[in-house]
Amino acid sequence: MHARSPKNFVLEERLERYATAIEVVPSAYRGRWAAACAPAGGTPFAAVHLDLGCGKGSYLVEAARLDPDTLFIGIDSEPVCIAYAAQAVCDARVPNALLIPGRADDLARVFAPGELSAITLSFPTPFPRKKQAPGRVTQVDRLLEYRGLMAPGGTLTLRTDSEPFLDFSMAQLAGAGWQILWTSAGLRADHPEIPASEYELKLSQEGARSLGLCATPGPEPTGEQVEAARNVPQSLFAYLPDDLYEGSYIPHGMSWAVETFRNRRANAARPGPLADAVVADRRGLTLLVRNALFQRVRLAARDQADELGDIDVEWGFGKARWRRVLDAFYEEHEELLTDADARSTAYFHINDADERDDHVWHVQQVFADSNGDHDFSIMADVDLDATQAGDGVVFSRYRVGVIEDLLEEGR
Structure with missing residues (x-):
């Protein structure tokens, strides 16, 4: 999800106004997020859930409201998105959600091994071209890093409008030793309990169908598994359906x-x-x-x-x-x-x-x-x-x- 500041939007003022929902030195809490962010005098949160690429925070806020015993942390590389999401957290007065400005390739500096109970990837940029593939958040090397941060039984949930990206991601998950718990070709019908993001609702109005999967770390992958994932076709064009979406919605970027x-x-x-x-x-x-x-x-x-x-x-x-x-x-x-x-x-x-x-x-x-x-x-x-x-x-x-x-x- 990307956004730019509208007229009369002063980013620095907005970030300062909602600074209570933003942690700018996240490495200071590495390994102790659940306890450090608990209400004063209260018990630590039961779990820590990462919303990676949180956009404007609509999913983050609703998920936090539905599960008050879990700490929800949203990360986004775009300062404008952090500002919008921080405002959403403050306006909703959810005490179990906060924002971190950051990127997907910097998670090990922010979280300790075994600290995350769940990671959500909501409509990440698919980067369809071969040379852009290293930037995908479901590249096998990224997924190997996520494994090390997951608590036992932790889950990774991916939502997207792109079958090619989903197919590519499944091959990468297999290479990184993740086990698929479920897949869905109609996420809204199959899993209505998952809050919809603002971006998802926008895409649905354009005719998109939400796809998704949920996975958990399985046995440690072999070197052959990892190498096999690196060697699958990296261009998403290789995963286009035979009918080339004739008469139907074409995923964004394709x-x-x-x-x-x-x-x-x-x-x-x-x-x-x-x-x-x-x-x-x-x-x-x-x-x-x-x-x-x-x-x-x-x-x-x-x-x-x-x-x-x-x-x-x-x-x-x-x-x-x-x-x-x-x-x-x-x-x-x-x-x-x-x-x-x-x-x-x-x-x-x-x-x-x-x-x-x-x-x-x-x-x-x-x-x-x-x-x-x-x-x-x-x-x-x-x-x-x-x-x-x-x-x-x-x-x-x-x-x-x-x-x-x-x-x-x-x-």
Whole structure:
């Protein structure tokens, strides 16, 4: 779950206002969360439940309300989400919930072995491309780390809208020695006792079906098990269903891949493509590039410089550069729009003049700001050969900022 601050939202003020629900030095409580967070003079909490990637805290608060004897700890890497979740905890006055700013790869510093009774992963980012796979919270090495933190009989519950991500995660769980307790293709009907998050409800309105599983640590995995999990296909495109979601909901982050595969299948059925064509599937490649750029617009609209930097560091545009661009944008504009008009071809441009000679497209995605200035954009070249050979867009000369400055740089 990602969010950006709306108009008149001052992050530092919000974090300070709800600081009583936020622990900024969590390592100080490692191994003693249940006792240290118990009400004054009260008995320690019976269990500690981690909500990893808690978003705005709607699941965290409701779960804490339903189980007052358990301490619920929400972790999220996005400061805006921590601020919203902390407000939700304070407004609901649940004494058994708190927030920690942090990442999934830092849990051993926060929790001692055997300290967690449960971990919940609510609609984590699936990172569909192969090179993004290390960032998935269900990667086998992450799951091995979680094992060491679990109390006997502890559970890990995953909820998602993506069958490919669920299938990948099941292979990783097997490799890390977790035993599946249950799986569900209709979580709301099968397990109504699990509170729904705000993000889950939003997806359901778009036609998504909540999928899920619950697992517990089994016998210690062998080296062969772990290696087998590392060697399964890492691109989620390998787990797409044969019907390519024809006539049904497409999981978030997978639409451009599904459309590309549909076009490839259609083209394969047609006789006689030109042997010297640089682009085999022009419509599919255009959609691929367009969706890749608009993914960045959506993240920019949520002020997610860190995630943008993770995506674009390969093209030389890391977190610090994205942070400077977004700070400059929001100093001039109240909002970055992501509606249907912002996604239209009025803001997306392809110059294919060098397609045949250099096998590149020159592309631009203009930011649709609320003031109507349209003065910021992404500009890049697309390596057509590398993009068509891989599972994602390969950029070069990638840059983001004020359009006049970008044009000057390109001269």
